[in-house]
Amino acid sequence: MILIVEDERLNCFILKSFLELHGYKTLIAENGAIALNVLMENQDISLVLLDLNMPVMNGYEFLQELSNNETYKNLKPEVIIISTVDKISFEMEKKHREINTGLIKAYLSKPIDLPKLLTLTS
DSSP: OEEEEOSOHHHHHHHHHHHHHTTOOEEEESSHHHHHHHHHHOTTOOEEEEESOOSSSOHHHHHHHHHHOGGGTTOOOEEEEEESSSSOOHHHHHHHHHHOSSOEEEEEESSOOHHHHHHHHO
């Protein structure tokens, strides 16, 4: 199962529709705080598509909580970062390295290359 963590409804609809068309089950969370709850309730989630810029709890905060909080120690899905910038800047890349605890599988820029996403989900 794939968890889509994204606050933009159109992006959620596109990702959900595309992934379900290709046989994946999906869930949606509109921010990191909701995503942590969804992960606790659905322990069969193996992949998270994570937007970095969200209200309430952003992608960085979500990753830090998932990595550092003992509550989530058994929930270690792979994460694909979805960024709103075309190229990850040096500062963003540095921040990603600081929080990357082996969870991050790949980085994708918006607009998302759906065929590339499909290759990363398998």
